[in-house]
Amino acid sequence: xxxxxxxxxxxxxxxxxFLDLAIVAAQLPPIAAPAPTGYVHxxxxxxxxxxxxxxxxxxxxxxxxxxxxxxxxxxxxxxxxVAGSAAVRGPGxxxxxxxxxxxxxxxxxxxxxxxxxxxxxxxxxxxxxxGLVVPVGAAAVADGRAWVRAVIASTNLASLRLHQxxxxxxxxxxxxxxxxxxxxxxxxx
Numbered sequence: 001x002x003x004x005x006x007x008x009x010x011x012x013x014x015x016x017x018f019l020d021l022a023i024v025a026a027q028l029p030p031i032a033a034p035a036p037t038g039y040v041h042x043x044x045x046x047x048x049x050x051x052x053x054x055x056x057x058x059x060x061x062x063x064x065x066x067x068x069x070x071x072x073x074x075x076x077x078x079x080x081x082v083a084g085s086a087a088v089r090g091p092g093x094x095x096x097x098x099x100x101x102x103x104x105x106x107x108x109x110x111x112x113x114x115x116x117x118x119x120x121x122x123x124x125x126x127x128x129x130x131g132l133v134v135p136v137g138a139a140a141v142a143d144g145r146a147w148v149r150a151v152i153a154s155t156n157l158a159s160l161r162l163h164q165x166x167x168x169x170x171x172x173x174x175x176x177x178x179x180x181x182x183x184x185x186x187x188x189x
Contacts, residue, residue: 028137038091059118084139
């Protein structure tokens, strides 16, 4: 694109991309298997902001462009979360997974937006995230929205695999550029 070419000419290089993904809500596949024994789905409203912030920060610790969040930031997200937002408690009652869902009215067609989905590292590989994301399709249909969307950083490989496995397709890619470290053409010397 002309914008990308201009940034390259100024010594900027792409760092990562935000991928806009979407699926027709009714096309989300059924959950292949129930949650493992001892895991229980709970409404997101039944989880404290402190507990959810702790899980979110642990779940996203390895994602380079996902800075830690505070309990206050999570509380604001919980306050605007809509149907489809949920969490999972593990066999010991600990919070192990979550999905935050919001309405996306700024884009056409209106959709439910998966804001974040995270799973505690020790509980990954059990399809807990599948069990949280799939019901968002039914929530979207019930809310009169035909689409479910998500914006995923290209550095978040686990989330990309999840969404691709469930049938989401890329509809747009937006690159984030930064000045190349070896380029000192603009330094004040």
